[in-house]
Amino acid sequence: MAKIGLATTWLDGCSGCHMSFLDLDEGLIALADKVEIVYGPLVDYKTFPEHADVTLVEGAVSSEADKKNILNIRARSGVLVSFGDCAVTANVPGMRNRYPVEAVLQRGYVENAEPPLAGSGEAAFQVVPQLCPHARPVHEFVHVDVFLPGCPPPPEAIFYLLQELLAGRIPDMRGRTRFGA
Amino acid sequence: MTLNIEDLHQIAKIEQDTQQGFQHRINVCVAAGCLSCGSGVVKDALAREVGKRGLDNWCQVKGVGCLGLCTAGPLIALEVGGRFYQGVKVADVADIVEALGASPVDRLLYPDDSAFFQRQLRIVTENCGRIDPERIEEYIAESGYEGLYLALTQMTRQEVLGQVTESGLRGRGGAGFPTGLKWTTVAKTVDSTKFVICNADEGDPGAFMDRSVLESDPHRVIEGMAVAGYATGASQGFIYVRAEYPLAVKRVRMALSQAERMGILGNNIFNTNFSFNIKVRLGAGAFVCGEETALIASIEGRMGRPRPRPPFPAEYGLWEHPTLINNVETFANIPPIIRHGGKWFAGIGTEKSKGTKVFALAGKIVNTGLIEVPMGMPLREIVYEIGGGIPEGKRFKAVQTGGPSGGCIPQQFLDMPVDYDSLMQVGSIMGSGGMIVMDESSCMVDVAKFFMEFCMSESCGKCAPCRVGTRQIYDILCKITAGGATTEDLATLEDLCDLVKHTSLCGLGQSAPNPVLTTLNYFRDEYLAHIHDKKCLAGACKTAKEVS
Amino acid sequence: MSHHPKGKLRTDLNPSRLLTFKIDDRDVSAREDESILEVARQNGIAIPTLCHLDGLSERGACRLCIVEVRGVAKLLPSCVTFPRQDMEVITNSERVVNYRKKILELLFTERNHVCSVCVSNGHCELQNLSVELGVTHVRYNYLYPEHAVDASHSRFSVDHNRCVLCLRCVRVCDEIEGAHTWDIMGRGITSKVITDLNQPWGTAETCTGCGKCVQVCPTGALSEKGKSVAEMIKRRQFLPYLQMMRGRQEESWQK
Ligand SMILES: Cc1cc2nc3c(=O)[nH]c(=O)nc-3n(C[C@H](O)[C@H](O)[C@H](O)COP(=O)(O)O)c2cc1C
Ligand code: SF4
Ligand code: SF4
Ligand code: SF4
Ligand code: SF4
Numbered sequence: 015m016a017k018i019g020l021a022t023t024w025l026d027g028c029s030g031c032h033m034s035f036l037d038l039d040e041g042l043i044a045l046a047d048k049v050e051i052v053y054g055p056l057v058d059y060k061t062f063p064e065h066a067d068v069t070l071v072e073g074a075v076s077s078e079a080d081k082k083n084i085l086n087i088r089a090r091s092g093v094l095v096s097f098g099d100c101a102v103t104a105n106v107p108g109m110r111n112r113y114p115v116e117a118v119l120q121r122g123y124v125e126n127a128e129p130p131l132a133g134s135g136e137a138a139f140q141v142v143p144q145l146c147p148h149a150r151p152v153h154e155f156v157h158v159d160v161f162l163p164g165c166p167p168p169p170e171a172i173f174y175l176l177q178e179l180l181a182g183r184i185p186d187m188r189g190r191t192r193f194g195a
Numbered sequence: 196m197t198l199n200i201e202d203l204h205q206i207a208k209i210e211q212d213t214q215q216g217f218q219h220r221i222n223v224c225v226a227a228g229c230l231s232c233g234s235g236v237v238k239d240a241l242a243r244e245v246g247k248r249g250l251d252n253w254c255q256v257k258g259v260g261c262l263g264l265c266t267a268g269p270l271i272a273l274e275v276g277g278r279f280y281q282g283v284k285v286a287d288v289a290d291i292v293e294a295l296g297a298s299p300v301d302r303l304l305y306p307d308d309s310a311f312f313q314r315q316l317r318i319v320t321e322n323c324g325r326i327d328p329e330r331i332e333e334y335i336a337e338s339g340y341e342g343l344y345l346a347l348t349q350m351t352r353q354e355v356l357g358q359v360t361e362s363g364l365r366g367r368g369g370a371g372f373p374t375g376l377k378w379t380t381v382a383k384t385v386d387s388t389k390f391v392i393c394n395a396d397e398g399d400p401g402a403f404m405d406r407s408v409l410e411s412d413p414h415r416v417i418e419g420m421a422v423a424g425y426a427t428g429a430s431q432g433f434i435y436v437r438a439e440y441p442l443a444v445k446r447v448r449m450a451l452s453q454a455e456r457m458g459i460l461g462n463n464i465f466n467t468n469f470s471f472n473i474k475v476r477l478g479a480g481a482f483v484c485g486e487e488t489a490l491i492a493s494i495e496g497r498m499g500r501p502r503p504r505p506p507f508p509a510e511y512g513l514w515e516h517p518t519l520i521n522n523v524e525t526f527a528n529i530p531p532i533i534r535h536g537g538k539w540f541a542g543i544g545t546e547k548s549k550g551t552k553v554f555a556l557a558g559k560i561v562n563t564g565l566i567e568v569p570m571g572m573p574l575r576e577i578v579y580e581i582g583g584g585i586p587e588g589k590r591f592k593a594v595q596t597g598g599p600s601g602g603c604i605p606q607q608f609l610d611m612p613v614d615y616d617s618l619m620q621v622g623s624i625m626g627s628g629g630m631i632v633m634d635e636s637s638c639m640v641d642v643a644k645f646f647m648e649f650c651m652s653e654s655c656g657k658c659a660p661c662r663v664g665t666r667q668i669y670d671i672l673c674k675i676t677a678g679g680a681t682t683e684d685l686a687t688l689e690d691l692c693d694l695v696k697h698t699s700l701c702g703l704g705q706s707a708p709n710p711v712l713t714t715l716n717y718f719r720d721e722y723l724a725h726i727h728d729k730k731c732l733a734g735a736c737k738t739a740k741e742v743s
Numbered sequence: 744m745s746h747h748p749k750g751k752l753r754t755d756l757n758p759s760r761l762l763t764f765k766i767d768d769r770d771v772s773a774r775e776d777e778s779i780l781e782v783a784r785q786n787g788i789a790i791p792t793l794c795h796l797d798g799l800s801e802r803g804a805c806r807l808c809i810v811e812v813r814g815v816a817k818l819l820p821s822c823v824t825f826p827r828q829d830m831e832v833i834t835n836s837e838r839v840v841n842y843r844k845k846i847l848e849l850l851f852t853e854r855n856h857v858c859s860v861c862v863s864n865g866h867c868e869l870q871n872l873s874v875e876l877g878v879t880h881v882r883y884n885y886l887y888p889e890h891a892v893d894a895s896h897s898r899f900s901v902d903h904n905r906c907v908l909c910l911r912c913v914r915v916c917d918e919i920e921g922a923h924t925w926d927i928m929g930r931g932i933t934s935k936v937i938t939d940l941n942q943p944w945g946t947a948e949t950c951t952g953c954g955k956c957v958q959v960c961p962t963g964a965l966s967e968k969g970k971s972v973a974e975m976i977k978r979r980q981f982l983p984y985l986q987m988m989r990g991r992q993e994e995s996w997q998k
């Protein structure tokens with residue numbers, strides 16, 4: 015049986031969901047002969063392939079760059095999975111949404127900088143990716159096939175999801191994970 | 196003091212004789228519309244002018260209720276000759292008095308009012324613009340309180356209920372519930388304490404029918420309520436008026452005290468064992484307080500929020516007692532029904548919608564104002580004959596009825612009869628009587644957005660679907676008019692409308708999606724143009740492209 | 744078993760009259776004054792609820808408990824609808840199940856729910872409902888409103904970002920504790936629960952510090968200070984008991 019191509023990627027997230035993926039432990043071995051990782055922070059490919067059978071997207075869409083990326087990823091992915099609460103609900107990255115972007119940058123890059131940044135911080139803002147007014151869930155931008163909530167989603171849920179996808183089914187994640195799990 | 200029928204007739208006779216004693220009568224509209232553009236000072240100036248010329252016994256100047264052509268105010272009616280002067284100022288007063296008995300003052304004449312008045316049929320507003328609303332004698336001179344007298348002295352409760360049922364009258368507050376059935380239900384309850392409430396909250400944007408009736412002929416509503424009290428076995432009534440209607444409140448209070456002084460309200464009315472009192476309660480202007488259970492909560496001094504029904508107020512209402520709640524216009528229909536009989540009333544209108552309906556005609560129409568027409572009149576006749584058509588030669592697009600709970604009726608239904616069931620069939624409702632005409636320059640998505648914004652800000656917030664759903668719908672409509680929406684947004688919009696309609700607690704939420712649903716139904720192309728072509732077909736919205 | 748002050752609320756319902764009807768094609772029997780919800784739960788039929796809480800008066804406001812009744816076009820909230828002889832109730836049709844999900848999703852969009860950092864993570868009724876109803880994501884846009892946290896009370900705090908406006912706090916404080924510290928202000932989407940005259944909870948003189956509101960709050964909106972997330976479990980056993988002992992039969996079902 016041909017292996018399926020699995021891509022994983024992160025937008026605005028903390029990489030925790032990827033850590034949970036690694037926590038599959040021996041599950042990873044079980045998956046190894048069925049899955050080929052074609053892209054992701056865990057492996058060393060530089061560009062997103064022309065096609066991935068399954069893509070796990072961690073993180074919210076927060077910046078103009080995220081917006082561009084997610085469109086590209088969607089176009090090149092078979093099954094797109096919203097991987098973890100940040101992707102599903104915007105979660106922690108979304109906590110800035112109540113404040114204007116300028117105030118968020120000011121707080122992050124000027125007031126809380128160590129040592130405190132002199133001046134207005136304009137220079138620092140230039141090099142930060144251009145933030146959208148709100149960090150938003152992935153499915154507000156592109157069609158998502160499967161939602162895998164959890165912060166992070168438990169390894170068992172990830173394993174189940176992949177098993178189901180391998181068996182050619184769209185997994186029903188109800189009851190296996192939840193927001194904040 | 197207790198009156199009998201002779202006393203009533205005596206009062207009427209004296210009043211009629213006085214009126215007849217004048218060669219000329221100048222009726223100055225002192226309802227809120229005209230008063231706000233200065234009819235009060237015009238009336239005083241006219242009286243002074245007449246006095247100065249020593250014509251007091253020849254010409255009477257009196258303040259009357261709404262004459263119907265409210266945009267043309269201050270409006271004056273000459274009873275002899277039947278012409279109207281519009282936009283009258285104090286400076287015109289001398290000319291007006293001068294012209295009495297001679298040819299009218301051409302520059303002030305209201306152009307052609309024949310269609311506007313002739314096509315109407317006035318029952319509820321029969322006295323509006325004819326009598327001085329601040330004098331009970333004038334009401335009595337127009338057979339006022341005769342219906343109550345008849346009911347109390349010559350009819351059993353059952354007979355009154357029978358007449359109201361036979362009349363086929365349906366509630367004018369929105370839903371069109373059969374009034375006779377409601378009264379009979381309350382009459383059947385066994386509680387010894389019952390209440391009658393008149394719903395004068397009138398919160399629809401653009402509606403002013405109830406206000407006009409209260410300002411122009413308050414006694415009619417009082418009489419209707421007293422008859423209802425007799426028929427249902429209630430002895431206490433409440434009129435719940437919004438505080439934004441100070442003139443209506445003032446005139447109702449004045450009317451109540453006049454009626455009390457004459458013994459028409461109070462104990463042993465007309466020497467019978469029937470006693471009835473009415474109190475005024477002021478609302479703070481929340482739309483939802485027009486909903487009956489919220490209104491009751493508000494009268495009880497609690498927060499004006501609806502509660503689930505059943506139990507209905509008829510069974511479990513004000514302070515847990517059976518309560519009859521009807522709209523102002525519903526009560527205003529009662530005195531003539533009692534006087535002329537239910538059969539007479541049932542002869543007017545259509546098979547399932549009897550009598551007349553008062554509408555507040557507004558929007559892109561020549562004659563803006565208050566009209567009363569028989570049920571079943573074709574929409575076209577209202578718009579083009581009574582309303583005088585669309586100004587500036589523009590093309591008709593739609594009529595919005597029922598306010599935020601109603602819908603938009605497109606051109607293809609112009610020949611539809613205006614009655615409860617026909618309106619329902621095309622997705623709108625009769626509502627309380629707001630009728631807004633729209634022409635080609637109105638964007639239907641924008642119209643839907645306007646009403647949704649209203650519902651969103653008037654939602655009481657009690658139930659989740661209405662509280663959050665109206666906001667979500669509003670957001671999507673904003674996105675569409677700004678040219679930023681997608682086809683998925685349109686699907687979400689329809690999905691949310693369906694949710695809010697079917698799961699909200701009270702009528703506000705349940706009907707809030709109607710303006711969106713009807714415009715989606717009849718003007719989908721306008722929605723699609725905003726979405727696909729980023730274009731507003733009516734040229735009313737600034738879409739994203741134009742903004743940026 | 745609950746002890747709603749229903750007798751007083753619904754003078755038309757007679758507790759000594761019994762009837763039989765059907766829920767999901769099962770024959771059940773009920774007293775006339777028992778709600779469809781109560782009877783369903785007695786028979787092990789689950790209907791999701793949020794504003795309802797045994798021991799408090801009913802509001803019928805969250806609309807999660809809606810059910811279908813054969814022959815009735817409208818959907819009815821089972822917590823405030825009473826059975827009639829031979830009524831046929833359907834609690835799990837696709838139609839109501841979908842509506843419930845959507846209502847729950849709307850609640851998630853209304854305020855700022857960030858479960859991963861919430862005091863109630865793992866002990867929250869809203870979260871549990873999302874599992875029960877199979878809500879794995881929210882289809883509507885989040886509104887991200889601005890809401891504050893009031894930590895002025897010495898023992899409790901209120902985080903409006905997590906409030907679902909169920910008004911359980913208002914009812915328990917009024918009906919059980921008798922303090923009526925909580926109330927609601929504003930309307931529509933701007934509604935907000937307040938203490939006393941919209942002042943910091945710590946300065947609310949009517950509050951006895953009993954903590955009942957915290958215990959009945961379904962979400963992380965009301966919490967005890969100094970408790971870890973794992974400890975933030977709400978204890979509600981006192982409610983039916985107190986209700987019964989005090990026999991406080993006051994209405995406020997219509998709040
Ligand atoms: C949100 C809402 C607002 C309402 N506003 C009014 C109102 O302003 N005036 C009115 O008479 N009825 C209003 N109603 C209808 C009343 O609940 C009630 O049905 C009516 O007063 C009954 O009188 P009727 O039978 O004479 O129509 C409203 C209903 C809803 C749901
Ligand atoms: S439908 Fe709207 S107005 Fe009516 S109870 Fe619900 S929130 Fe309040
Ligand atoms: S209140 Fe519940 S749903 Fe809301 S953030 Fe906290 S745990 Fe999540
Ligand atoms: S702690 Fe007790 S008294 Fe204070 S607000 Fe909560 S329920 Fe009311
Ligand atoms: S604070 Fe808690 S109990 Fe009170 S309304 Fe909000 S969610 Fe409900």
Ligand code: FES
Pocket residue numbers: 224225226227228229230260261262263264265268270564565
């Ligand atoms: S208010 Fe004067 S005519 Fe209507």
Ligand code: FES
Pocket residue numbers: 791792793794795802803804805806807808809820821822823
């Ligand atoms: S539990 Fe019935 S409406 Fe909330």
